[in-house]
Amino acid sequence: MKKKLFFANMALTSRIIFTNYTNMKFFSLLHSKRVLIFAMLLFGLSAKTYAQQKGSLMDVDTTMLKRLLLTMKKYEYVGISGYIQPQYQFIQSEGAKSFNGGDFAAGVNNRFMLRRGRLRFDFARFDKNNLPQLNFVFQFDGTERGVVIRDFWGRFYENKFNLFSVTTGMFARPFGFEVNYGSADRESLERGRMSQTLMKVERDLGLMLSIEPRTKQSFVRYLKWDFGLFNGQGLTATSDFDNHKDAITRLSLKPLKLSQKLIVSGSVSGLFGGMEQFTKYIYKMSDAETKAFFVDSSSSNIGKIAPRKYYGADIQVKIPNRVGNTEFRAEYIRGTQTATQSSSETPGVIPTLNGKNAPLYIRNFDGAYFYFLQHLGSKKHQFVAKYDWYDPNKKVKGNEIGKGFTAADVRFNTFGLGYVVYPNDNLKITFWYEIPKNEKTNLNDYTSDLKDNNFTCRVQYRF
Template sequence: MGLVPAIARKSSHAVVALCGSLWSSSAFAEPAAPPAATGANGDAPGMPSPETSREDLEARVARLEREAAARRDAPLPVVVSGYVHTDWVLFRQSSQDEVTQDGQPLNEKRFLLRRARLRAERDYGHFHGAFEIDANTINELQLRPINAEASFKWPAERPYPRAPWAVDPSRQPGRNDGTSSSGATNGAPQTDTPWFVVTAGLFRTPFGFEVPESERERPWLERSTMSAALFPQSFDLGLRFLGGYRFVRYAFAIMNGAPIGERTFPGRDPNESKDLIFRIGGASALTEGIQLEGGLSGLSGRGFHRGLPATKDVLQWQDSNADGVVDNTTELQVIPGSPATPSASFKRFAVGADLRATIAIPTLGDLHLRAEVVRGSNLDRGLYVSDPVVASRDLRQLGYYLGASQEITRWALVGVRYDRYDPDSDAREQEPFALVPRDVSMSTWSFSAAGRMRYGRLVAQYDHRQNALGRDASGRPTTLADDSFTLRAEVRF
């Protein structure tokens, strides 16, 4: 009897505990969600269809890719670039281990820093600014500003014209970096929108083709003798207006007429007269693989003759018998003084024509052909400085060059150029019984070969020069041996 009540009590306790547990679970459990209604197509409401979801994802991916490309291609606030040209002159026939009368060394077999350029520029749409400095050791260690431009351009979205004569004026620097330098195979389309740029500052003289050409695009080490004599180092101060429409290219400038490489007043205008310069031409992609660029150029201005100060009478003693004593009046000579001569200006001008063709050669690369001729008067400022006041006549100049360069795939380039320059077409020389014409012209054959990679070049060039600077045994003019062989290392950044 005692066992049955005990079992009953334990069973009742278990039932009470089970009921309490069930009540607690139902009281604190979250209510069950009602069944979701389905749409007409069986999808849950508010959820996009598979087709809509795929379209949204594709649009989002495309938008993100465009934003990433825009961030990647967006120009920096200030774009910094530059390049270095280091030369090693292995051979130069005219080099001597000697100095000139003014103490300058005549040795040319040396390492030299031809140019090291650092450029900073910024494009604000309608406004563009650039500043470039140059370091070199051509004569001595030199650091100077070489390019400083403040420009207004229209339209605002058009890139700054780095090669205004080209089919694509907005050609970016470094196109000659192991890829096709001209893009002749691209068939760059002509734009129907006129464009122009107004620039004030220190910039390249817009005359011809070779003078405003960038040093890192030229197949040869330096400019031709003609360009170096008439426009030494190219850069001058002034105001320039250039532009184009369709295939037409034009440039007008008013400049000091004293380039930074001039031998008399480099970078500083000695008179109030300014040089007027223009170039009018065209550039067109004739076919899919042929481009043609050409133009006519002109210059009109006034040069400057430096006056001389007055001098006093001078008594000169020549000790003819070397006894240290004035023996007679024949050893004494009076050199009379001279009055001061005023400075004067003189007229100068130049006209020129240039032509350039680019032909795409299958497999190899682009073939570049170029030619230019210039006729000038009293314009030599870098080689034989023209001074018609001293010469009592005008000094006429004539120069031209012919050049061809061929890309050997994207990795190499070979070129040949012939240039000739006559600084005085009317030169005369006195012989024993007559005054005869004298040929003072000089010519150069330049053969170059370059290996190219994306950010650098290694160039080898041999120059064969002919001139009238030497004299033979009879005293007649002859060629002074002056051939040279040079290696150049170039790096761009």
């Protein structure tokens, strides 16, 4: 009887467990073959243990079986996933700057590189009613440039009203669509120039409350509201350098099927933050007819908070058809950004210049992106067209950009065309051609359009 119980439980542990809740899939850590190997190893250990202690063989078998079952039960909701993205790129000129995988080295106009190499661990725990109690995620990114963390967060759920959850740790900021759309699923190779500049690496340390009704009785199940407090510097910083926190919020509509041929989703977002001014020199754009920065050098500036405020809205429209989907996406963001003279990127450390705290520059910006996606004959083939712009300084343009300004004030429009093929569920191949267009200015390096058109072929392996 005990032998029958042993083999019955061994068969049970070899099954793969799939659990899908709130758009998150948790799958078994151990596939059937691995389970059997794992069980054999533990069974082998039991024999060794038996040789070192007294008692009947059957008693030891039962003890080890219990240990095995406890181990398997503990890890039945652990998931391991990952992907790698090797790619080849060619750009028009040697040493060109690029937001498509990073700048090229001096004297180089083509390269092989590993864009991303992700390994992710998920764990979920459920109560007796199969409602989620908590889950946590570890994700690492490894390339030829080193290994860094990406996600280290935990989330616990309230199960009395099935209404809210709380997330803490390192995770994506709840702002907009593109920032939260995963790199493994995104049809274009990279996020737009604006997203990469304002929210580099997308993630930050903080705490987030999510209101998300988990009932199926009313329209509110399609709504989700996130509100979080974050350090503000994201993964570009090793630690927080001031006492100010960024407040970020997003109200989103989950995909809503309006008809058999129309699915709509979208959100509105806001970021209300800033950084402490460690210098008295604060530059702002003049409202006068002559476009220029003017400096406020009042000693009282030190210790005040320089603003960083973003406002955004996005929409996604999907039209199912016989061969797949036709889809349109759009997102617009505008606001105020505090950075430095040479960059509009959110500072990760206290900016310095010649050993002293560098002046801060406050600019009004806006930007947007638009996608058109179309399956070609089947879901295995897809055409992608994308247009995005980022204007880091809305109060100056074209030939007005000269003395006193830098590349951080130049607007870029980027056109991208791609063909994506999905041979199977674990393989994706993307061919992408990108055409960035900078505005022509009186800056030495930007009197004409830069030669930075680029082509990429990327292969993604995913499990």
